[in-house]
Amino acid sequence: MAVSFLPCFLILCLFPGISFTHAESGMIGVNYGRIANNLPSPKNVVNLLKSQGISRIKIYDTDKNVLTALANSGIKVIVALPNELLSSASSNQSFADNWIQTNVASHSPATEIEAIAVGNEVFVDPKNTTPYLVPAMKNIHTSLVKHNLDKAIKISSPVALSALANSYPPSSGSFKPELIEPVIKPMLDLLQMTSSYLMVNAYPFFAYSANADKISLDYALFQENAGNIDSGTGLKYNSLFDAQLDAVYAAMSAVGFNDVKVMVTETGWPSVGDENEIGANEPNAAAYNGGLVKRVLTGNGTPLRPREPLNVYLFALFNENQKPGPTSERNYGLFYPNEGKVYDVPFTARSTFPVNGKGDEVPVSTWCVSNGEMARDRLQAALDYACGEGGADCRPIQPGATCYHPETLEAHASYAFNSYYQKNARGVGTCYFGGAAHVVTQPPRFGKCEFPIGP
Known part of the structure; x- marks a missing residue:
């Protein structure tokens, strides 16, 4: 399935959320x-x-x-x-x-x-x-x-x-x-x-x-x-x-x-x-x-x-x-009922855990993959955003490229989402895409394609 580059939700695709880590x-x-x-x-x-x-x-x-x-x-x-x-x-x-x-x-x-x-x-x-x-x-x-x-x-x-x-x-x-x-x-x-x-x-x-x-x-x-x-x-x-x-x-x-x-x-x-x-x-x-x-x-x-x-x-x-x-x-909630954050707790998996500007960096390898339960049209739209305005490197999932197979929407979306996530240093909210993606702590595998991890 070739990747399309249709207009998407711009930044509205993203919801800055908290990444909880084990x-x-x-x-x-x-x-x-x-x-x-x-x-x-x-x-x-x-x-x-x-x-x-x-x-x-x-x-x-x-x-x-x-x-x-x-x-x-x-x-x-x-x-x-x-x-x-x-x-x-x-x-x-x-x-x-x-x-x-x-x-x-x-x-x-x-x-x-x-x-x-x-x-x-x-x-x-x-x-x-x-x-x-x-x-x-x-x-x-x-x-x-x-x-x-x-x-x-x-x-x-x-x-x-x-x-x-x-x-x-x-x-x-x-x-x-x-x-x-x-x-x-x-x-x-x-x-x-x-x-x-x-x-x-x-x-x-x-x-x-x-x-x-x-x-x-x-x-x-x-x-x-x-x-x-x-x-x-x-x-x-x-x-x-x-x-x-x-x-x-x-x-x-x-x-x-x-x-x-x-x-x-x-x-x-x-x-x-x-x-x-x-x-x-x-x-x-x-x-x-x-x-x-x-x-x-x-x-x-x-x-x-x-x-x-x-x-x-x-x-x-x-x-x-x-x-x-x-x-x-x-008023104990981390989120409002509309799913917006009440305040920012930087729980990124790569996390520096700053508290009032202080904190030591704790390196934890994580990847961003697609939510297989998301409706296909929403998943496709999120993929389009990642590869288009999001600036993800989607060349490896083009026809004939190294990660084109398996030729599935879920696999291509996962690669694109992870590219965007790593490019943005695994920052807060960079693995959400309107609920189409989530963070994992094990390297994803789709066929022989290896998913990169950022610096």
């Missing part, structure tokens, strides 16, 4: 909340996720439309059993079996469900669902075993930091005494037995906003700072995030669980807040999320657990206009 040292995912009446369709959201290289998301239910849209996308997902179902799941094994069959097994393996969050911040649920948590987790796990899914799908339950009685210094971290015997120990025992991890929701913003006179903003935002020394261990902390995680590790150790891993299932910083929400603004949100991504992908673990990689889910994908509470609750 590295050996840690993993970044994103929470896809939907408490809003103006969000894109699940199918469009999946295209957005793929175009940005986001390979992991977490949702707060098992919505059929979302799980169907995720099928065969390569995006892994954490689903949730809502708090209001904990009582039924804890007291009735048949209910748990039916829930797993309907909401999990029926979507697997096309939709890659990798974990189930049983409840969410149950200890602060005003409906007092805490007594149901561990029995519900056990019944859900039993159901996974029945469906031979227990090896592929983990179970856990996101815990807010309010479950801690002490968190400073980190070495003094401890759980609230009234939670330890009834729920903390049995839950950690189950997580240990099933080789799962404790899900933790950690928000340095809350600690900073409530104690701005005592906590350095630079310390909260991963900026250069003098750090804090833990008097109990002598360890130095340069970020509030690390200190919060180590308080959780110390609390688990205090009740006899030293080998359970931690996953941060929520963390973020609001871009807008009420007058009394100190620090809620776009520059701080960009600095926090940018610093966190750099921290996860280029650093090791925490001072207390230096060999444990940090696995983190940012909150959230979109601003959600129907969330109750203070203004900040509706």
